Amino acid sequence: MKQNDPNILCLWPEADGAEAKSTRRLQTIVRPILAQEETEILSESRQIEDTLKKLTETSEMTILLFVLDLQEDGVSLGAEKLLRMLRHTAVKQDRCLAGIIVDCDNANYTKAEATRFVQAANAAGISFPGAPLVEATKDLKNFSIRARNAQTTREEAYADSVRMLLSRLRKTAEELQAQPRENPRSILALHASSHETSNTYALFEKVKQKILQEAPDTVIEEIGLRNGTLQDCSGCPYKMCLHFGENASCFYGGVMVEEVYPALRRADTVLMICPNYNDALSANLVAFINRLSSLYRVEPFFDKALFSIIVSGYSGGDILERQLISALNMNKGFFLPGRFALAERAMEPGEAAALKGIDARCGAFAEGMLRLPFLRWSTDAKSGIIKAQTTKYNL
Numbered sequence: 001m002k003q004n005d006p007n008i009l010c011l012w013p014e015a016d017g018a019e020a021k022s023t024r025r026l027q028t029i030v031r032p033i034l035a036q037e038e039t040e041i042l043s044e045s046r047q048i049e050d051t052l053k054k055l056t057e058t059s060e061m062t063i064l065l066f067v068l069d070l071q072e073d074g075v076s077l078g079a080e081k082l083l084r085m086l087r088h089t090a091v092k093q094d095r096c097l098a099g100i101i102v103d104c105d106n107a108n109y110t111k112a113e114a115t116r117f118v119q120a121a122n123a124a125g126i127s128f129p130g131a132p133l134v135e136a137t138k139d140l141k142n143f144s145i146r147a148r149n150a151q152t153t154r155e156e157a158y159a160d161s162v163r164m165l166l167s168r169l170r171k172t173a174e175e176l177q178a179q180p181r182e183n184p185r186s187i188l189a190l191h192a193s194s195h196e197t198s199n200t201y202a203l204f205e206k207v208k209q210k211i212l213q214e215a216p217d218t219v220i221e222e223i224g225l226r227n228g229t230l231q232d233c234s235g236c237p238y239k240m241c242l243h244f245g246e247n248a249s250c251f252y253g254g255v256m257v258e259e260v261y262p263a264l265r266r267a268d269t270v271l272m273i274c275p276n277y278n279d280a281l282s283a284n285l286v287a288f289i290n291r292l293s294s295l296y297r298v299e300p301f302f303d304k305a306l307f308s309i310i311v312s313g314y315s316g317g318d319i320l321e322r323q324l325i326s327a328l329n330m331n332k333g334f335f336l337p338g339r340f341a342l343a344e345r346a347m348e349p350g351e352a353a354a355l356k357g358i359d360a361r362c363g364a365f366a367e368g369m370l371r372l373p374f375l376r377w378s379t380d381a382k383s384g385i386i387k388a389q390t391t392k393y394n395l
C-alpha cells in the first residue's frame with residue numbers, strides 16, 4: 001500500500017449467527033488480509049449508516065469493500081439492512097469505488113446476492129472495477145481450478161483473490177483520480193432495434209445528440225444486431241476458443257468478427273441499448289455477450305466502461321441491469337461507472353421520447369458518460385496482475 005492511497009472502508013454487516021461455517025471462513029481467511037492491508041472494518045448498523053451518509057457529502061475518492069456473510073440458506077439479515085441503506089443513498093458520481101466479497105456455505109446464492117448489491121450500490125452512484133466479486137461457495141469449490149493451476153489450496157486461492165481485488169480497487173481509484181483525458185471518448189453503441197419504432201433507440205438518439213453537442217469530437221460507432229445477423233456462441237472446446245481469440249477471431253466469424261470485435265477494441269466505452277423482453281435482454285444482445293468469450297480469453301475488458309439504456313413497458317428494468325452487471329462487469333470485466341443505466345418505462349412507439357423530464361435525464365446520463373476519466377490499464381484475467389496496456393493485434 002502506498003502512502004497516499006485512499007483508505008479502504010470495509011462494510012461488513014454483523015453475522016446473524018456466530019456458528020455459521022462461512023463466518024469462520026471469513027474470520028480465518030479474509031480478516032487477516034484486511035488487517036494486513038489496513039482496511040477499516042465497520043460492522044454495526046449505525047456505523048455503516050453514518051459512513052454512507054458521509055459519502056453523500058464528500059468529493060474525496062473513497063474505496064468501499066462490501067463483505068456479505070450469508071448463512072447456509074443464502075440470507076443475512078445484516079446484509080439486507082445494508083441493501084436497504086444503499087437504496088436510500090446517493091453519492092457523487094465516480095468518487096466512490098467498491099468491490100464485494102460474498103461467502104456462503106452453499107453452491108448457490110453468492111452471485112445472485114452480489115448482483116443485487118452491486119446494482120443497488122451502482123444506482124447510488126458507486127462504481128465497480130471489472131470482476132469486482134470474490135465469491136466463496138460450498139467447500140470453496142469455485143476455487144478448485146485456480147488452486148490446481150497455482151498448485152495451492154483452495155483456501156490460499158481464496159486469499160489470493162481477495163488480495164488481487166484490493167490491489168485492483170487501489171489501482172482503479174488511482175486511474176479515476178487522474179487528469180481529465182486529452183483524447184475524445186470513443187463509444188460503441190450496440191442495439192437490436194428498429195430505428196423507426198424503438199423506444200430505446202429513440203432515447204439513444206437523444207443521448208447521442210447531447211454528447212455530440214457537448215463534445216463534438218466524440219467518436220460514436222453504432223452497430224445494429226438485428227435478427228439473423230448474429231449467430232449465438234455454440235461452446236467450442238476451450239483450446240479452440242483460445243486459439244481463435246489469439247487471432248482476434250471466433251470460429252463462427254460473421255458480423256461479430258468483421259465488425260463488432262474491431263469496433264469494440266477501438267472503443268473505450270460500450271453502450272448497450274436494451275428493450276425489456278420478458279424481463280430479460282433480447283436474444284441478439286445475449287448472443288453478442290456470449291460471443292465475447294473468444295476475445296475475452298486473451299484480452300479482458302477492464303479498461304472499457306459499460307453504460308446502458310433500458311426501456312421496459314411496465315417494470316423490471318432492474319432485472320436487466322443485474323443481467324448486464326453479472327455478464328459484462330462481473331464475468332467479462334467491463335468497468336461499471338456509477339449510475340451506469342438510464343432505465344425508463346414506455347410501451348407504445350414514441351412514448352419514451354415524450355416522457356416528462358426525459359431530455360434532462362438523457363442529458364445528465366450523457367454528461368456522466370463524457371465526464372468519466374479514461375482507464376488506461378488492463379488486468380490479466382488469469383493472474384489478476386495489473387499490466388500496462390499493450391496492443392496485440394493490428395486490425
Ligand SMILES: Cc1cc2nc3c(=O)[nH]c(=O)nc-3n(C[C@H](O)[C@H](O)[C@H](O)COP(=O)(O)O)c2cc1C
Binds near residue numbers: 197277278280313315
Ligand atoms: C417480446 C416482448 C416482450 C416484452 N416483455 C416485457 C416485460 O416482460 N416487461 C415489460 O415491462 N415490458 C415488456 N415488453 C414491452 C417492451 O419492453 C416495451 O415495449 C419497450 O418500449 C420496448 O422497447 P423498444 O421499443 O426499444 O423495443 C415486451 C415487449 C416485447 C416485444
